Amino acid sequence: MVKICILGGGFIGRFYAESLIGRRGKDPVKVIYARREETAKRFSSDYKVAHYTTDMEAAISHPETDMVVIALPNYVHEEAVMLCVKHKKPVLCTKPLGRNAEEALRMTLACEKAGIFAGYLEDLCYTPKFLKSVKSVESGAIGRVLWAKSRETHPGPHSDWFWDLEKAGGGAIVDLGCHCIEIARNFIGKDVLPVEVMCWADTQVKPIEAEDHAIGLVKYENGAIGQFEVSWTFRGGMDLRDEVMGTEGTIWINSFLRTGFEMFSSGEGTDYVAEKAETAAGWLFPVGDEAHELGYPNMFIDMFDAFENGAQPRETFYDGYVVNAIIDAAYKSAKTKLWEPVELPVWRGKRGLTKPSVYTEYDKDHWFIKEEILPNKDKKIIIKHKTTGEVIEKRIIGKNTTG
Ligand SMILES: NC(=O)C1=CN([C@@H]2O[C@H](COP(=O)(O)OP(=O)(O)OC[C@H]3O[C@@H](n4cnc5c(N)ncnc54)[C@H](OP(=O)(O)O)[C@@H]3O)[C@@H](O)[C@H]2O)C=CC1
Ligand SMILES: O=C1CO[C@H](CO)[C@@H](O)[C@@H]1O
CATH class of the missing domain: 3.30.360.10 (Dihydrodipicolinate Reductase; domain 2)
Structure with a gap:
């Protein structure tokens, strides 16, 4: 069981709560933070959340918070992530991670350095x-x-x-x-x-x-x-x-x-x-x-x-x-x-890939381009000579052709 703190009780915060607790889930939402008390209070009553607050840091550092779910506007993501880093709380953040790559990289590296779990909530x-x-x-x-x-x-x-x-x-x-x-x-x-x-x-x-x-x-x-x-x-x-x-x-x-x-x-x-x-x-x-x-x-x-x-x-x-x-x-x-x-000061994938050749050989002199059955049942095969580059078609007369 992981006890959850949701930051943000708006549109996506409510979708998250429905998904987390609406299916007899084993991970309870224990803390809700919103900017205004009325939002936090309503959320806590709708989803039976034990603690509500308008103090973000108090929500994150709350003893009942095992994992923080960030459902805040884009411009508050970095502040929230950095508070999770400060209090060493595992964190899941909604999309987009940052308003730009600089913010996103700072958040990524800060979580890695602190050794805290960090998941990107890309639902689609x-x-x-x-x-x-x-x-x-x-x-x-x-x-x-x-x-x-x-x-x-x-x-x-x-x-x-x-x-x-x-x-x-x-x-x-x-x-x-x-x-x-x-x-x-x-x-x-x-x-x-x-x-x-x-x-x-x-x-x-x-x-x-x-x-x-x-x-x-x-x-x-x-x-x-x-x-x-x-x-x-x-x-x-x-x-x-x-x-x-x-x-x-x-x-x-x-x-x-x-x-x-x-x-x-x-x-x-x-x-x-x-x-x-x-x-x-x-x-x-x-x-x-x-x-x-x-x-x-x-x-x-x-x-x-x-x-x-x-x-x-x-x-x-x-x-x-x-x-x-x-x-x-x-x-x-x-x-x-x-x-x-695309500027990627940190890139952890492959480098130096090229476009692979997927040519299919038709015979020793030709590459295969295309084969098609026409409405009159003829079959056409289009091929290209490997050295001259000439493109030609071969026609195989269909069995049921009348004309
Ligand atoms: N498919 C998905 O994954 C979706 C993801 N999102 C993402 O979720 C995040 C939140 O969006 P959404 O829930 O739609 O937004 P809402 O405006 O519906 O809700 C924002 C919530 O954050 C609280 N809040 C805290 N600080 C601030 C602040 N400084 N300014 C405004 N609100 C604040 C608000 O509190 P209060 O209510 O008290 O004002 C409110 O509860 C965004 O990053 C968005 O991109 C959104 C929709 C779908
Ligand atoms: O997919 C989505 C639906 O619309 C919302 C508002 O534009 C987005 O934020 C969200 O990511």
Whole structure:
């Protein structure tokens, strides 16, 4: 049993509490901290939490706190992590780890130096569909990953501080792109170096300084490409989709808006449909078990199991730092309109990877390019001469051809 202290009793703090204690979990939430007493008190009463406080350090150092879960706005993450370091308390921090890589690296190294367990709460890398997909990729079911695209778009966040450039550290890229980037890293291989980023970002709709819409490409050292599409201006709910293209196959995941559960309502009797749903009338796309579909229970199981076994969780502070470094390059690129290098003063993965050749030999003189059966049942084989480079096609007349 691990006794938990949650810092932050807002949107994600409540999701975490539901995931931790809503399933007869063995790890009780014992302490809740929020900025305002009314939030902390309400949280403690809703989730039967023994101790509530508006003093963050008191919550962290509380004798009933074995593990701290940070569910605070981005600009308070570093302060909270450093207090955990000071009091030598194991810590789990929500996404993004930092507002930038500098903050994230400081947090990562401080926890490592203090020897405290530190997990990165990247829930979307724990959804049931995602975990199964990653297993398939790791088993080679889709071959070498060439492209991993992840999209998260919705009509915009639910609290004031997200919309403040300084407090959040950016807009849709740092808020939503952090998920997409880590999803792509998992598919491409976390030990593959992200080399450079090209990003378009703009403030198309909202009266804010940060970007409300962006698209980015992340080039990896082995030739794979990651792509993120993020927006706070999308209408119609929360769209979470991933696509992975490999040399031997493809994966498409739809995690939220269209999960196979569709419902029509005149609006009578419906209130909450799903996170960021914009309407409770008409055709609706509810989500059966939101916490589970978003990965929270699997994420906490991995975190607590790793902690108890003295192992590393699937998602660590170091991963959070790499994600922040990619985001920093994306912001630079959006300004310069150039490919910008990913600055990683600490990199623990592989170096010197090259794009592997996957050419298939057709015969001793030719490389195989493509084979296709045409509507008239003919088969075409397209090949390239190894030395002259000439591309030719061979046609094998189909058996059932009439003309
Ligand atoms: N999928 C995911 O993993 C998600 C992760 N997040 C992340 O969780 C973190 C918190 O987001 P979220 O819960 O949505 O935010 P909310 O605004 O809903 O809640 C923030 C909580 O932090 C408390 N707080 C403490 N200090 C401050 C401060 N200086 N300014 C503002 N609030 C403070 C607030 O207290 P009080 O209520 O008393 O003001 C509140 O309880 C962010 O880093 C966000 O990116 C958010 C949503 C989903
Ligand atoms: O995925 C998410 C849903 O939206 C929230 C608000 O923009 C994000 O913070 C969160 O990470």
